[in-house]
Amino acid sequence: MAQVAVRNVVKKYGSLQVIHGVNIDIADGEFVVLVGPSGCGKSTLLRMIAGLERISGGEVDIGGRVVNDVLPKDRDIAMVFQNYALYPHKTVAENMGFPLKLKGRPKDEIAAKVKKAAEILALEKLLDRYPKQLSGGQRQRVAMGRAIVRDPQVFLFDEPLSNLDAKLRVTMRVEIKELHQRLKTTTVYVTHDQIEAMTMADKIVVMRDGHVEQIGAPLDLYDRPANTFVAGFIGSPAMNFVLGRLEGRDGETVFVSDHGTVLPVPAGTAPRPEPVVYGIRPEHIDVRPGGIAATISVLEPTGSETQIFARIGEDPLNAAVRDRVASRPGETIPLSIDSQRVHLFDRQSGKRI
Amino acid sequence: MRSNTVGWLMLAPTIAILAVFGIAPFIYVLYVAFHHWNPFGADPLMTYNGANNFRRLVFDREFLLSIAVTIKFAFFAVVSEIILGYLLAQLFMREFPGRGLFRTVHTLPLIVAPIVVGSVWRLMTTPSIGIIPYLLKTWFGYDLNIGRDAGAAFLLTVIMDIWHWTPLVTLTLLAALLSLPKEPFEQAQIDGANRWQIFWHITLPMIRPAILATVFIRLMDALRTVDEVWMLTSGGPGAATRYVGLHIWKIVFPKTDYGYGAAISVIVLYLTLVMCWLLYVALVAPRQKKEAE
Ligand SMILES: Nc1ncnc2c1ncn2[C@@H]1O[C@H](COP(=O)(O)OP(=O)(O)OP(=O)(O)O)[C@@H](O)[C@H]1O
Numbered sequence A: 001m002a003q004v005a006v007r008n009v010v011k012k013y014g015s016l017q018v019i020h021g022v023n024i025d026i027a028d029g030e031f032v033v034l035v036g037p038s039g040c041g042k043s044t045l046l047r048m049i050a051g052l053e054r055i056s057g058g059e060v061d062i063g064g065r066v067v068n069d070v071l072p073k074d075r076d077i078a079m080v081f082q083n084y085a086l087y088p089h090k091t092v093a094e095n096m097g098f099p100l101k102l103k104g105r106p107k108d109e110i111a112a113k114v115k116k117a118a119e120i121l122a123l124e125k126l127l128d129r130y131p132k133q134l135s136g137g138q139r140q141r142v143a144m145g146r147a148i149v150r151d152p153q154v155f156l157f158d159e160p161l162s163n164l165d166a167k168l169r170v171t172m173r174v175e176i177k178e179l180h181q182r183l184k185t186t187t188v189y190v191t192h193d194q195i196e197a198m199t200m201a202d203k204i205v206v207m208r209d210g211h212v213e214q215i216g217a218p219l220d221l222y223d224r225p226a227n228t229f230v231a232g233f234i235g236s237p238a239m240n241f242v243l244g245r246l247e248g249r250d251g252e253t254v255f256v257s258d259h260g261t262v263l264p265v266p267a268g269t270a271p272r273p274e275p276v277v278y279g280i281r282p283e284h285i286d287v288r289p290g291g292i293a294a295t296i297s298v299l300e301p302t303g304s305e306t307q308i309f310a311r312i313g314e315d316p317l318n319a320a321v322r323d324r325v326a327s328r329p330g331e332t333i334p335l336s337i338d339s340q341r342v343h344l345f346d347r348q349s350g351k352r353i
Numbered sequence B: 001m002r003s004n005t006v007g008w009l010m011l012a013p014t015i016a017i018l019a020v021f022g023i024a025p026f027i028y029v030l031y032v033a034f035h036h037w038n039p040f041g042a043d044p045l046m047t048y049n050g051a052n053n054f055r056r057l058v059f060d061r062e063f064l065l066s067i068a069v070t071i072k073f074a075f076f077a078v079v080s081e082i083i084l085g086y087l088l089a090q091l092f093m094r095e096f097p098g099r100g101l102f103r104t105v106h107t108l109p110l111i112v113a114p115i116v117v118g119s120v121w122r123l124m125t126t127p128s129i130g131i132i133p134y135l136l137k138t139w140f141g142y143d144l145n146i147g148r149d150a151g152a153a154f155l156l157t158v159i160m161d162i163w164h165w166t167p168l169v170t171l172t173l174l175a176a177l178l179s180l181p182k183e184p185f186e187q188a189q190i191d192g193a194n195r196w197q198i199f200w201h202i203t204l205p206m207i208r209p210a211i212l213a214t215v216f217i218r219l220m221d222a223l224r225t226v227d228e229v230w231m232l233t234s235g236g237p238g239a240a241t242r243y244v245g246l247h248i249w250k251i252v253f254p255k256t257d258y259g260y261g262a263a264i265s266v267i268v269l270y271l272t273l274v275m276c277w278l279l280y281v282a283l284v285a286p287r288q289k290k291e292a293e
């Protein structure tokens, strides 16, 4: 186990720069999730930590040792790839025991460790099979097993669940989390799925275009997103954004959208001349008498909650409510916004005000 | 439902060609092998003599010797070609200036007819004319005379075969290497494997089918080499490079002993099959059994 530090790391492919000075501090035993849209450089960063890509600038530090020039085999890390990268010509047991075999460990020790890992992951019955004889979920488990027999300093996962179906994904998510709680090994986990990030992480790193947008605990990111990108990325369904200004009216500050809709803001907000972005999460909008009148465009009942796609004047607003909604599209309903949970961002920079 | 007749009709031309040019001659050779037939000998008529031709083989020292040198030749040639071919394939996997040109040039020997290869090498090695003896003489003071030196002649036939056929091995192994997924290799690096361990535990097992297929192809080819060696050494000096193909040729054409020649051909075919089968049993079958379990 070890802490990991990424300091001012830069990655260039020729003249193309894809990572622009990233800083991340990962404490010993922490579960860190790198999340961001496709192509933002998550895999590249992970592969630099693993040593599979050269680091063009800055340094990566694992357990107090700068590893820029250390070969992957000497970094004492284990990695699980998106497509699992099992050795097709080796059985499950051989796949899992391979790292130990390379270290020249005695056969019975390898067998014992493989057995133990197989028990943890419910793979005992599959030890003699070849990868092609396994289902996707089983392969995924074998790849995890190979990682845990190592007892490495750091686990690296690159979208390990993205090839599984939705249900299995949830199961494996829980299993990985349990495993981490049990082993307490420092983990860096890459995903583009913000739900995975929210549910698994101790700390989330949100990336975009090779920059870190925000680092923080899942609920911090949810409650206080640093900018519109993070606000829109974290949380599902996504946050509503309305463009407008903060104006003073009758001694109180209100938000007035570019289309003229007036929306409430947190108490104590000062008016400002610069245009702003008004953000409110769908789950913080409720249907309540006395709310702002909105026209329903589409209703999406999911059973546990109902999503209402509505319009206030020209401004689209999406609400998610626990109760069933009796109204129909085209009708008007009163929407009430929880003004304490409104997020305001500067429109120019996108930064939180 | 698709008609079976149509399928057979489509196959008919191929089957006909195979029958006329493949199966019929083979049956004819088999037929001749059980006869005494030497149209220019004392008894020119074709007469049935049972397995006598085959009996004669067992006591034919020249034949046994030719089998021995053929196997030696095939072994050295094929082993060197596989190793060299693999190394070249690995080289072509890397980026270096002039790679495309080098790769093209390196495959040129493949398109040269064996008889031409033989003549060119003959020209290059003829004492006092060829460039190779000249260079060896001026650089190392070594006198190369493949007309006299049995060892040198043998070695030269092996080198010629390597020169001619290594590109084939390179191309097949390169294709195999290029088709490998890259994740297992990255995984192996992370698992702690060094270069040699990656080669031994990952690369080799993964390109093993390609290697085996290439070994079979090259082995069968090497066992029936005739034309190149005929041009280069004519089987000499003595019988040092008289590989079994040449041996058959000598018996069938100059000596016109067709029956005996046919018998040798049949036996050589049989030996080739047995050797490939042994290789298969030793290398391929146990693994497939293991995987099927
Ligand atoms: N070998 C390469 N040469 C040039 N550019 C590359 C190379 N590998 C990746 N890139 C670029 O680097 C950027 C980051 O790629 P990366 O694979 O890290 O994205 P990612 O965040 O993992 O995306 P995804 O979620 O789709 O896996 C992309 O814009 C990609 O085009």
Ligand SMILES: [Mg+2]
Pocket: A042, A043, A044, A158
């Ligand atoms: Mg990726």
